[in-house]
Amino acid sequence: MIFNQLDILSENEIERILDTSYRILEEVGLRFEWAPALDTLEARGCMVDRQAMHVRMPRKLVEEAVAGMTPLARPQDYPKIFWAPWIGMNLIEFETKTRRPGRLDDCRNIVNLVNNLENISVSSTGVVPQDVPIEIADVFMAELLFKYSEKIFTTWTYTIETGRDLVEMALAVTGGEEEFRNSKVLNYLAEPVTPLKMPRHMLEIMTLYAQYDQPINMGSMVQVGTTGPATLAGSVALQMAENMAGLAYLYCLGSKSPVALGGPMQTSDMRTGRCLYAAPELSLIHLALVACAHHLGYMSGCTSGLCDANTMDFQCGWERGLSGVLLWAAGSESIGMRGEIGGGEGFSMESLVVENEMGGMLRRISEGIIVNDETLALDIIEKVGIGGNYLYETHSAQHAHDFWQPEVFSRKQYAQFWENYRHIEERAHEKVARILDTSELSLQVDEDVAREIDRIVKARVDKLKSA
Secondary structure, three states: OOOOOOOOOOHHHHHHHHHHHHHHHHHHOEEEOOHHHHHHHHHOOOEEEOOOOEEEOOHHHHHHHHHHOOEOOOOOOOOOEOOOEOOEOEEEOOOOOOEEEOOHHHHHHHHHHHHOOOOOOOEOOOEOOOOOOHHHHHHHHHHHHHHHOOOOEOOOOOOHHHHHHHHHHHHHHHOOHHHHHHHOOOOEEEOOEOOOEEOHHHHHHHHHHHHOOOOEEEOOOOEEOOOEOOOHHHHHHHHHHHHHHHHHHHHHHOOOOOEEEOOOOEEEOOOOOOEEOOOHHHHHHHHHHHHHHHHOOOOOEEOOOOOOOOOOOHHHHHHHHHHHHHHHHOOOOEEOOEOEEOOOOEEOHHHHHHHHHHHHHHHHHHHOOOOOHHHHOHHHHHHHOOOOOOOOOHHHHHOHHHOOOOOOOOOOOHHHHHHOOOOHHHHHHHHHHHHHHHOOOOOOOOHHHHHHHHHHHHHHHHHHHHO
16 A cells, blocks of 8 residues: 655656755865864865865765665655654653653653553653753663663764763673674764754764664754745755765765664744744655655655644644644655654653554554455355345454554543543543553663663763763
8 A cells, every 4th residue: 555645846846956955065065073074075085175174075976875875764655653752851741731851760751651652663761861960861861771662762862972882782782793783773863063064973973883884864954944045945955965965974984874864854933033843834844855865765754743832732733633644645754753742842741642642543544455355345245235234243343453443532422521521631641640650661681781781871970970
């Protein structure tokens, strides 16, 4: 069954956008803020101004990179990924509806929650813990995920020091370099500083992960009207240029890392300058970004399905549903990041539960309609005949579980619903509480591996204290 047929751009329009991206790389260039990267690029024929750290990339080289690197997945009709929890600084408290800084126990609860949500397929900690030294908060996040996540995970990596720590953890978990190389247990979201800057820490981490063939998702964050042109096509061209610059750098390294081309593009409120998470223009640029990445043969994921609404009301549902379904129908391999609320104001565990339910509906639609002798049911139709009833047929009982059933969404009749009314956020909170009350995190690695991870974290803490 094919769903990725929602086309917002013609082939000619896609090619014009990508042609502009190639021209940006060749004629405008980028700033690569790390000397070893300049060495690598100059050796492969790029025009390098070392004093300015300015690099212009020949179109031929970038085209070779696009053709020569390995996509993380090929664009095709396969089940979509309902991405990990969004990672922000604040948690939204259900009882008080206030924001507070994320804590390590929040991270533990969110990992536990994700373990028990069937439609959230990639884990994260949801918030950045701020009751630990913020300089190494990313190490504590990775520790929890390595030790307790039952799913593949994604996390922020802020510094090359943390990158090295994560590689150490991964080597301990997988059992050795070759096993680590084949596991693809780590992944890095490489975010150029738009417009057209490749920061040192990003290049260092990319280079480290590339040595072990770990997946890298190029994900610039062009914001239309501020860090990008105030036109949608121009910002998409800039985004793709930055993504392809990272791809070309990996190619010049000789890396075998699989790559995705995506990114959390955003738009601006042109009256206030505020970054928006759910404007209709955001859906348009993400649809265009997916189309451009697929045209080049690469998978793409975007931060769709987010909201600017500050509570779970009609606006919230419409904003999430509109962009999420549009990107799903266009064949985006990942559908946003879950749990965000209020235009990035904070993370809500209740929202994560509701969005898990939304994901269940989309997964059911992704399964499509199975057409075979059993499902066409001609023999049952002949048996029941004209004016009969299928309810008591064995065939109906056999297929009764084929239908998706809600857990948080309500299908109660009107009168029954209002007799004991509970807002959807309250129903979601009950599920959060039930999961956290009845489920505990359990080690997903051997105890000796867990002790090695603890040692790595302690060494980083001690280093910070002695600095």
